[in-house]
Amino acid sequence: xxxxxxxxxxxxxxxxxxxxxxxxxxxxxxxxxxxxxxxxxxxxxxxxxxxxxxxxxxxxxxxxxxxxxxxxxxxxxxxxxxxxxxxxxxxxxxxxxxxxxxxxxxxxxxxxxxxxxxxxxxxxxxxxxxxxxxxxxxxxxxxxxxxxxxxxxxxxxxxxxxxxxxxxxxxxxxxxxxxxxxxxxxxxxxxxxxxxxxxxxxxxxxxxxxxxxxxxxxxxxxxxxxxxxxxxxxxxxxxxxxxxxxxxxxxxxxxxxxxxxxxxxxxxxxxxxxxxxxxxxxxxxxxxxxxxxxxxxxxxxxxxxxxxxxxxxxxxxxxxxxxxxxxxxxxxxxxxxxxxxxxxxxxxxxxxxxxxxxxxxxxxxxxxxxxxxxxxxxxxxxxxxxxxxxxxxxxxxxxxxxxxxxxxxxxxxxxxxxxxxxxxxxxxxxxxxx
Amino acid sequence: xxxxxxxxxxxxxxxxxxxxxxxxxxxxxxxxxxxxxxxxxxxxxxxxxxxxxxxxxxxxxxxxxxxxxxxxxxxxxxxxxxxxxxxxxxxxxxxxxxxxxxxxxxxxxxxxxxxxxxxxxxxxxxxxxxxxxxxxxxxxxxxxxxxxxxxxxxxxxxxxxxxxxxxxxxxxxxxxxxxxxxxxxxxxxxxxxxxxxxxxxxxxxxxxxxxxxxxxxxxxxxxxxxxxxxxxxxxxxxxxxxxxxxxxxxxxxxxxxxxxxxxxxxxxxxxxxxxxxxxxxxxxxxxxxxxxxxxxxxxxxxxxxxxxxxxxxxxxxxxxxxxxxxxxxxxxxxxxxxxxxxxxxxxxxxxxxxxxxxxxxxxxxxxxxxxxxxxxxxxxxxxxxxxxxxxxxxxxxxxxxxxxxxxxxxxxxxxxxxxxxxxxxxxxxxxxxx
Numbered sequence: 001x002x003x004x005x006x007x008x009x010x011x012x013x014x015x016x017x018x019x020x021x022x023x024x025x026x027x028x029x030x031x032x033x034x035x036x037x038x039x040x041x042x043x044x045x046x047x048x049x050x051x052x053x054x055x056x057x058x059x060x061x062x063x064x065x066x067x068x069x070x071x072x073x074x075x076x077x078x079x080x081x082x083x084x085x086x087x088x089x090x091x092x093x094x095x096x097x098x099x100x101x102x103x104x105x106x107x108x109x110x111x112x113x114x115x116x117x118x119x120x121x122x123x124x125x126x127x128x129x130x131x132x133x134x135x136x137x138x139x140x141x142x143x144x145x146x147x148x149x150x151x152x153x154x155x156x157x158x159x160x161x162x163x164x165x166x167x168x169x170x171x172x173x174x175x176x177x178x179x180x181x182x183x184x185x186x187x188x189x190x191x192x193x194x195x196x197x198x199x200x201x202x203x204x205x206x207x208x209x210x211x212x213x214x215x216x217x218x219x220x221x222x223x224x225x226x227x228x229x230x231x232x233x234x235x236x237x238x239x240x241x242x243x244x245x246x247x248x249x250x251x252x253x254x255x256x257x258x259x260x261x262x263x264x265x266x267x268x269x270x271x272x273x274x275x276x277x278x279x280x281x282x283x284x285x286x287x288x289x290x291x292x293x294x295x296x297x298x299x300x301x302x303x304x305x306x307x308x309x310x311x312x313x314x315x316x317x318x319x320x321x322x323x324x325x326x327x328x329x330x331x332x333x334x335x336x337x338x339x340x341x342x343x344x345x346x347x348x349x350x351x352x353x354x355x356x357x358x359x360x361x362x363x364x365x366x367x368x369x370x371x372x373x374x375x376x377x378x379x380x381x382x383x384x385x386x387x388x389x390x391x392x393x394x395x396x397x398x399x400x401x402x403x404x405x406x407x408x409x410x411x412x413x414x415x416x417x418x419x420x421x422x423x424x425x426x427x428x429x430x431x432x433x434x
Numbered sequence: 435x436x437x438x439x440x441x442x443x444x445x446x447x448x449x450x451x452x453x454x455x456x457x458x459x460x461x462x463x464x465x466x467x468x469x470x471x472x473x474x475x476x477x478x479x480x481x482x483x484x485x486x487x488x489x490x491x492x493x494x495x496x497x498x499x500x501x502x503x504x505x506x507x508x509x510x511x512x513x514x515x516x517x518x519x520x521x522x523x524x525x526x527x528x529x530x531x532x533x534x535x536x537x538x539x540x541x542x543x544x545x546x547x548x549x550x551x552x553x554x555x556x557x558x559x560x561x562x563x564x565x566x567x568x569x570x571x572x573x574x575x576x577x578x579x580x581x582x583x584x585x586x587x588x589x590x591x592x593x594x595x596x597x598x599x600x601x602x603x604x605x606x607x608x609x610x611x612x613x614x615x616x617x618x619x620x621x622x623x624x625x626x627x628x629x630x631x632x633x634x635x636x637x638x639x640x641x642x643x644x645x646x647x648x649x650x651x652x653x654x655x656x657x658x659x660x661x662x663x664x665x666x667x668x669x670x671x672x673x674x675x676x677x678x679x680x681x682x683x684x685x686x687x688x689x690x691x692x693x694x695x696x697x698x699x700x701x702x703x704x705x706x707x708x709x710x711x712x713x714x715x716x717x718x719x720x721x722x723x724x725x726x727x728x729x730x731x732x733x734x735x736x737x738x739x740x741x742x743x744x745x746x747x748x749x750x751x752x753x754x755x756x757x758x759x760x761x762x763x764x765x766x767x768x769x770x771x772x773x774x775x776x777x778x779x780x781x782x783x784x785x786x787x788x789x790x791x792x793x794x795x796x797x798x799x800x801x802x803x804x805x806x807x808x809x810x811x812x813x814x815x816x817x818x819x820x821x822x823x824x825x826x827x828x829x830x831x832x833x834x835x836x837x838x839x840x841x842x843x844x845x846x847x848x849x850x851x852x853x854x855x856x857x858x859x860x861x862x863x864x865x866x867x868x
Contacts, residue, residue: 063656064686067675081833083665133663172833179839187866188679189838192672192767196665196835200657222497223634229567231517231630238626241501245622252498333626362822388796388859390822399515399606401630404623405613425822432621 028052028300028318035374039307041415042342042376046356048302049316049343053325055353056205056275063191068247069204070354071184077177077197080170084133088165092125092147092154093138099159109153125154134166141165173197183355208351210248211274212240213266215291216282216331217258234401235280235336239329242340243278246348258290260297267294271320275351276327278344283331288313291328295319299326307415308376310335311342333400338378341410341429360412362425363392369420371413380407383428392428408432462486462734462752469808473741475849476776476810480790482736483750483777487759489787490639490709497625502681503638504788505618511611511631514604518567522599526559526581526588527572530596543587559588568600575599607631617789642785644682645708646674647700649725650716650765651692668835669714669770673763676774677712680782692724694731701728705754709785710761712778717765722747725762729753733760741849742810744769745776767834772812775844775863794846796859797826803854805847814841817862826862842866 029051032044040048058072087093094110101107110125120126120137128134128141139162146158179193180186186194186202194202214236222232233254240252251273255266270277279295281287292315295301299319306314315328327344329336346356363383371377380403381392392411397403412427413420420426463485466478474482492506521527528544535541544559554560554571562568562575573596580592613627614620620628620636628636648670656666667688674686685707689700704711713729715721726749729735733753740748749762761778763770780790797817805811814837815826826845831837846861847854854860 063671064674064684067678079660079666081835083660084662172831173836186675188672188675189771189835189841189865191675192668192771193835193839195656195671196668196767198656198658198660198666200655221634222629222632224632226513226517226632228518232513232632234626234630237497237629238622240498241620241622241625244501250498333630337623337626361819364822385795388798388824390824397606401515401623401627402607405627407623431623 026300028302031302031304035307037307037374038305039312039374040304042306042308045304045306045314046343046346049325049327050346050350050356052316052318053276053347053350056208056351058203058205058353060201061204063195063200063202066186066202066204067188067191069186069207070352071180071186071202072182072205072353073203074178074182075180075194075199075202077173077175077179079173079198080175081173081196082133082167082169082171085138085169086167087128087130087132087134087141088167089141089143090129091141091143091165093120093128093132093134094125094140094142094160095120095122095137096140096160096162096164098123099142099156106156106159109150109155112149112152112154139163139166183353185354205351205353207247207249208275208348209273210240210243210250210276210278210348211270212236212243212250212252212278212280213263213270214252214254214256214280215258215263215266216256216284216287218284219254219256219282221254221256231282233280233282235282235329235331235333238333238337238401238404239278239280239340239344242337243344243348246345247352248276248348258286260290260294263290264294264297267298267319267326271322271324274324276325276344276347277319278340279326279328280336281331283333287331288328295326295328299323307374308342308378309372310378311339314339314343316343334380334404337404338410341431342378358429360427360429361390363390363409363428365411365420365422365424365426366391366393367422369394369411369413369426371417371419373418374415376415377411377413379411379413380404381409381411381428382407383409383430390428392426460734462736465736465738469741471741471808472739473746473808474738476740476742479738479740479748480777480780483759483761484780484784484790486750486752487710487781487784490642490785492637492639492787494635495638497629497634497636500620500636500638501622501625503620503641504786505614505620505636506616506639506787507637508612508616509614509628509633509636511607511609511613513607513632514609515607515630516601516603516605519572519603520601521562521564521566521568521575522601523575523577524563525575525577525599527554527562527566527568528559528574528576528594529554529556529571530574530594530598532557533576533590533593540590540593543584543589546583546586546588573597573600617787619788639785639787641681641683642709642782643707644674644677644684644710644712644782645704646670646677646684646686646712646714647697647704648686648688648690648714649692649697649700650690650718650721652718653688653690653716655688655690665716667714667716669716669763669765669767672767672771672835672838673712673714673774673778676771677778677782680779681786682710682782692720694724694728697724698728698731701732701753701760705756705758708758710759710778710781711753712774713760713762714770715765717767721765722762729760729762733757741808742776742812743806744812745773748773748777750777768814768838771838772844775865776812792863794861794863795824797824797843797862799845799854799856799858799860800825800827801856803828803845803847803860805851805853807852808849810849811845811847813845813847814838815843815845815862816841817843817864824862826860
């Protein structure tokens with residue numbers, strides 16, 4: 001089936017010249033310009049990475065399986081609600097034309113026929129309760145008070161016109177009405193809406209397959225004996241769970257070495273099942289350099305100094321024959337997590353065909369928040385609600401993983417802001433459901 | 435494996451009397467008292483249902499698989515961070531005692547030895563950079579400026595005391611420090627914290643298996659031809675997705691009939707894989723009655739008039755030999771969805787061992803919200819954020835499924851409130867991530 005194979009993307013390399021005198025070296029499109037300090041802005045870097053990745057190919061999926069996936073088609077109703085015309089009041093389903101004679105006077109009594117009639121015969125009526133479906137042929141409801149019953153016939157007291165006391169088919173929802181649009185995520189209520197409209201399959205994009213590769217020779221897997229100078233790998237677990245939370249199918253692979261040949265082998269092995277590779281390390285410079293050297297060997301690489309704190313050093317590549325996107329996260333846990341939210345999350349969402357922007361909300365700072373001009377600062381914060389108002393306090397701990405676990409938001413301080421005073425509103429990215 | 439079998443719960447029936455002269459009929463514990471209007475409050479009904487259900491049995495799970503699950507143990511750190519003492523400054527790792535002679539004067543120069551030394555010999559020093567792990571035996575760092583190097587030896591200029599310029603092992607996180615507590619849900623950052631502390635397995639409860647059974651003879655599955663008087667089943671799809679969103683593993687089964695024998699067969703067949711059965715119907719009285727008759731036949735049933743709008747009629751049972759909890763939702767889509775959030779969601783969360791209360795937030799009403807005294811009103815609403823403040827407007831549409839799809843919150847108007855004016859704060863349950 002299509003989505004278990006590599007989703008080949010159009011290569012973004014510059015096309016070979018027609019008259020190939022000199023062999024053109026494939027390269028990434030020109031990166032964005034740098035700022036005065038020689039840095040790339042977060043917005044530019046994000047846009048650049050997103051320009052190098054295409055959404056996965058859509059395919060049809062049964063409705064329930066598509067829960068939490070992103071729709072890649074507009075969907076219109078194929079049915080009317082109510083599906084048939086129904087009575088709004090208790091009374092008699094009638095043909096309005098039968099109620100008057102040729103002289104515009106009330107006609108003769110109507111014969112009451114059984115509700116199971118195939119089609120309402122002329123000159124007859126069916127007893128209906130409010131909400132009942134009208135028999136075919138009926139086009140109005142004569143309220144009970146507008147007739148008297150005598151010997152199985154309805155004697156008319158008042159007339160009604162076509163459509164009176166009838167809820168027409170499609171009154172609540174009409175065939176062709178737009179139900180959901182491309183880019184909508186299928187939540188429970190959207191799924192109910194589609195099912196109720198008779199739709200059992202939708203075009204969505206598959207969950208992106210993200211391979212998280214952990215390397216670094218002083219790292220060991222948690223649960224193993226931790227020797228002198230070694231530390232348990234945290235980043236690949238945290239980032240794997242974070243990618244899962246965004247909606248990816250995640251595979252975590254560990255190659256706890258800095259040997260380029262071994263790292264290269266693992267990356268190459270994993271490319272077949274990866275829509276995106278994310279590299280995490282143990283945070284030492286040599287860990288980082290080992291991976292970058294392999295990336296450069298396997299594909300086209302962009303190394304950038306991004307005007308962001310933490311997370312300045314950012315490396316991205318298109319790797320292997322299929323140009324699989326690969327994002328290398330900084331080694332420090334906080335930098336890695338923040339970089340995930342700044343860059344990996346939008347990439348995963350783009351693969352899913354979803355909106356890539358982090359839904360930012362605003363919160364009142366309860367303590368001063370300081371930043372550096374010219375850098376986007378992403379501080380760890382704790383958002384609380386007081387009544388209808390959100391507050392946020394920065395959180396800072398010497399133990400990086402403890403700090404992350406204590407936070408439930410990232411405080412986003414733009415490049416042009418140096419300080420946010422207590423009582424001022426600041427932008428935050430919420431990290432958990434509220 | 436344990437969690438693929440039925441999780442037998444302690445029966446809640448009244449125990450058989452020891453001298454069983456008269457056969458005691460098993461029955462549910464006494465239900466809560468009714469209010470003056472003969473209704474049961476939502477709080478009482480919720481508490482009653484929760485008292486009839488026990489959390490699933492916990493089992494050990496590998497860390498990444500436990501993402502989004504609820505911890506059922508307290509977890510303390512098994513490691514120190516940093517794991518070993520490290521230098522805070524560039525200088526020389528030393529034994530503080532070596533720095534002074536018997537007369538409290540600066541001692542003789544220390545011999546510089548290689549950093550790979552097994553254990554720092556007395557009278558020697560190792561050159562360290564800030565962040566380097568100290569060799570065993572060293573207990574202080576002499577800053578570079580406190581010594582001069584001459585012929586492979588450090589001549590002392592100043593002394594330091596034990597622990598000076600050293601970040602002690604466990605300074606950031608100490609063995610035994612509480613990392614996470616029972617009841618915590620494992621998010622990405624919690625997983626990072628545990629992994630970094632060397633923990634690769636946790637005790638969690640399995641995802642509850644929820645079987646959603648759709649019945650009602652005028653219902654057809656979406657995608658099928660919809661005949662005259664038939665409607666496409668929406669509720670079971672919507673509720674299945676809603677249960678999945680809470681964290682359950684969901685199986686949807688349809689038996690589109692009101693024949694009690696057929697419904698009974700399907701329910702009986704499904705009990706083996708159900709931690710909770712949820713019944714949805716097409717909303718006609720006869721659909722509802724058919725299921726209730728089967729429930730009464732299969733187990734102990736509680737039928738209640740709950741002081742709630744919508745969703746007054748609530749039926750719950752403990753079904754089959756294993757007393758599997760079964761919740762019957764009202765047939766109207768809005769009533770079904772609201773009842774799911776009021777009662778099914780807490781039951782699923784209790785099975786998971788999680789906090790069962792809906793995390794309520796407050797929002798400013800932008801339009802008047804009216805309710806009925808004595809009833810908990812759950813209106814459909816749309817929450818928007820203006821700066822750091824949440825606003826909510828009620829949404830009301832003739833097409834019930836359209837109304838649900840347009841809403842992103844339920845406005846919770848307590849029994850004692852008749853009206854909320856524009857500008858006043860009201861409690862809301864958010865239905866999606868913000």
